[in-house]
Amino acid sequence: MNSEPRFRMVLTTLVALILTVLPLPPWMDPARPAFLVLTVLYWSIAAPRAGGIALGWFGGLALDVFQGPVLGQHALALALITYIFVREHQKIRSKPAFQQALIVFAAIVIYEFIVFAIDGWSGHPITSSARWLHSVTSAMIWPFAAAFLTHRYGRSS
């Protein structure tokens, strides 16, 4: 593990962050896949040693700066599901894409639930059901995102 894959990792995470905060028309916004989460999850099963929980945590913190009501909210949620993925990366990696997508769906639901819980705790509860929509779109886009990242960045590492 030299510094080269880390560089790629940080680069893709940054791009994913930009995609996550890019302004979209309001009707499209709830359906926007959680690009940052997908990328971090991809790296945590593709290169669990290089990035892993630290990547998830810092990525989440960056997201908090952009759109969290409380600092550390997305960081905690993303660190948790990254931890699960890093721990189980061998099992998850060997699954076919469809099952991976289901696992990703479950992970993003957990992630969103933590964010939701912290929203409630900090007094900004948003109970609209639209906030759960992006877990579905993220799961749908997962096979393509993973294939893209593998094709583009995953080969030589």
Added chain:
Amino acid sequence: MAAFGTGARQLQGRGGSPGFRFTLYALLSIVIMFLDERSHWLENARYFLQAAAYPVQLAVSSPSAAWSWLQESFATRDELRKENNRLRAQQRAIEIRSMRFDALQKENAELRGLKEALPAVAERWEVAEVVDVELNSLRQRVLLNRGTSNGVFKGQAVMDEKGLLGQTLHVGPWSSEVILITDPEHAVPVQIERNGLRTIAVGAGDTASLALPYLPANADVKTGDLLMTSGLGGVFPAGYPVARITEVHHDAVQPLAQVRAAPLARIDLDREAVLVWFRPDHPAAPGTATMSDSKTGNARIQPLPAPPRAVTAPAAGTAPAAGTGAEARTSANAGASGSKSTAAAKPSPAAKPTPSPTTHAAVPPRESGASASEAAGTPRAERPQTPRSEPPRSKPTETGASPTATEGAKSPAAAAVPPSPEPAAPPKPSPAATPPPEQQ
């Protein structure tokens, strides 16, 4: 997924097992959350993080910025000329409308018994570009390209040329995040311009609407009413236009009316916003967050001892009082012409024992006076002519009423109980008379 790269021979690298590292990070984030939420130690950290995030936000906004730049640079000569003509016409209209502004301001000061006209409440303003927009049902925020290096502070009012836009929430060195009035977490204390009824307008998570959830079912509110800032809450000064009522539903079962309003600011179209600095010692300036604190008021503008009251010309903000108030209201609604208000003011000595016009009159905004008088119908514009021909007696009435309203913007108790010997029936202050300070 065929070609996942790394084998996972060993996960224990530097920093211990994943479980240990996760516990560490989880604790760290919990501590950060706690500090960020419960105390404000992290303001400085946020300041630097915002500075670090600014380049990314610029990058994010660059496609749309590039697009508008392209559009502008490829605009044809013809279009430019058309726009130029339109702007020139607009400027002429504004100039004509503000032509008598200075004279009116002096007149107003004279009527209020002040030595000199008050300066405008807005001391300085700066146009900022909208760098990033977040307009979804959960959060309605924009990012402006001005920060502490330009003197921006937290909780500063942001407007566009049509009305109130929001307030700054997090301020970084070169950027500041603005929470819009339509954000579901934002509430702005407002006052109905027609009758001075105070309430709170809460964002509905939609750029086109605000909710007014605290108006009782019998509140005097109509479609088309203009909402202005009431000056309570300590962030926005009194008298700036906010929204216009779009729908009013009275449900016989509900104790509260369901009222919606449309913001005047073009929230989803703005590429620019104006940050405003207010004169802190101005009577219309936003007070401190506590409402009992009336020290911010200018000592010269204290309400005068209540003079014998008369039914004055129905000013723009006359509230319906008992009895004669009803006709005052109808004439105000009819848009009393100058001659009519003279007629209404003349029998003042005779009409002394009637209830005073309640003093909820909306504070006339100093610099947006033109638009306000336009919105309120004609009477305000006509007023200067009338008192001149009046016996001086009508002056104290005017002076007595208006500063009380000004003061009332800061201390609702003063406004709810007018200092007149005959107790008028003030319009019931809505529950919003004691609003919580706005969320910062």
